[in-house]
Amino acid sequence: MTIDFQAHDLSVGVVGAGAMGRGIAQVLAQCGCRVRLHDANPTAVDAAIASIGQALGKQVDKGKLDAGRRDDTLARIVAAPALEAFADCRLVVEAVVEQIDVKRALFLRLEGIVADDAVLASNTSSLSVTAIAAPCAHPARVAGWHFFNPVPLMKVAEVIDGLATDRAVGDALMALTRRLGHTPVRAKDTPGFIVNHAGRGYGTEALRIVGEGICDFVDVDRVMREAAGFRLGPFELLDLTALDVSHPVMEAIYRQYFDEPRFRPSVITAQRLAGGRLGRKSGAGFYPYGDDAAPIVEPRPPVALPASVWISRAHVEAQSELTWLLEKMGATVEAGAVPSDDALIVVTPLGGDATTCAVEEGLDPERTVAIDTLVPLALRRTLMTTPVTSPQVRDEAHGLFASDGVAVTVIGDSPGFVAQRIMATIVNIACDIAQQKIASPGDIDLAVRLGLNYPNGPLAMGDALGPMKLLTILRAMQDFYGDPRYRPSPWLTRRALLGLSLTTPAR
Secondary structure: OOOOOOOOOOEEEEEOOOHHHHHHHHHHHHOOOEEEEEOOOHHHHHHHHHHHHHHHHHHHHOOOOOHHHHHHHHHOEEEOOOHHHHOOOOEEEEOOOOOHHHHHHHHHHHHOOOOOOOEEEEOOOOOOHHHHHOOOOOHHHEEEEEEOOOOOOOOEEEEEEOOOOOHHHHHHHHHHHHHOOOEEEEEEOOOOOOHHHHOHHHHHHHHHHHHOOOOOHHHHHHHHHHHOOOOOOHHHHHHHHOHHHHHHHHHHHHHHOOOOHHHOOOHHHHHHHHOOOOEHHHOEOOOEOOOOOOOOOOOOOOOOOOOOEEEOOOOHHHHHHHHHHHHHOOOOEOOOOOOOOOOEEEEOOOOOOHHHHHHHOOOOHHHEEEEOOOOOOOOEEEEEEOOOOOHHHHHHHHHHHOOOOOEEEEEOOOOOOOHHHHHHHHHHHHHHHHHOOOOOHHHHHHHHHHHHOOOOOHHHHHHHHOHHHHHHHHHHHHHHHOOHHHOOOHHHHHHHHHOOOOOOOOO
């Protein structure tokens, strides 16, 4: 099969005039394609074209777009009152409701209208391209072409090959994606493809942390935003995407992977969805919204300070870093092999909890706190108490680590703190995507960085944190919980043991 989508006036049909359909129509028209836009509701097409005009008009007002180009773009988008208007289209893209029966029925209708060599592309975010194409007479011309909302701003698109998809179809969509000014990434047909698959770790592990009563959602958001460097905390992100979108995706991917523990959803989002607390769109989610919504203010840290501090020798690098930091802050750091009777005891677990560290190292759990040293300590620090850490010791530790003006989050006992748990889960899932050869390591990092706005691709993130450290964290969490959710990916395990980068492809 030979396919060329590079003709300047390529005719493309778009079915569905919602947010995704209108976004796809806009970027196609902006690159010179002639777009025919259809929706089962004719008024939706008129509204979509008007919305595109408003969006382009704002670009003109800001000096980012010439008025002539705006007019030319709008002129290339026309309403298609019926699917028969797509008869001579070389490509038809569907962006209809995320229901497989609806998509199958649409493609079967289109097969009776378009030429035998026309390409049919689905913007599905999580449904099987193979399953969508299965009833078609020509499944080789069906592929996934998944954009992200808002399409003009999210400059990445996944090209998905179903089991029967002709390689040339995906190649042509990759080339057209570049023509749009977007970055294409290629994936095998698996639940969630790359981005929605890799994104399972961020929200689901955060929900598990809150579900265990380790800390509140605002604490998780502060740690992940300030200490780990994410643009939005996981609960801020859930409020932005809305639970009527994100929770069904969690359930769909979990079920499609036959209840894979790594993707296990949470009763927290199920309850909030049932109660209508969807996020920004409903006026309330994990946070309140609206003009009268008051921000959640972090309380001032205690002023208490310990007389002296003893730091565990279990991790030499962490001990050295903390000794330098605390001495710089004016604290008295004990040099003995064991702590004095009145010292604040600080441990530095990787994947472990404060209780286990205290017991294994023979330390007094009432005077023990743990601190997370996996992430930088310059912007926010996370302290963990044992169930019996005295309130006085807790306050002294909080006061000490906040005494130089850096914010401190105090959480309950948890294997892996907050950032360790979430980041190790993110990296581990990405490693398994690479292990399954769903996509190349480079495409995994590129898709996640552009599609989810993470500070870095998950494999590059794992390299920066240290593959062996992450392997240690996952093994410790798996040992503690006995849950296969935390089993390390073979990709991570082998590369950590060999001292290789996580982006190193298999030979």
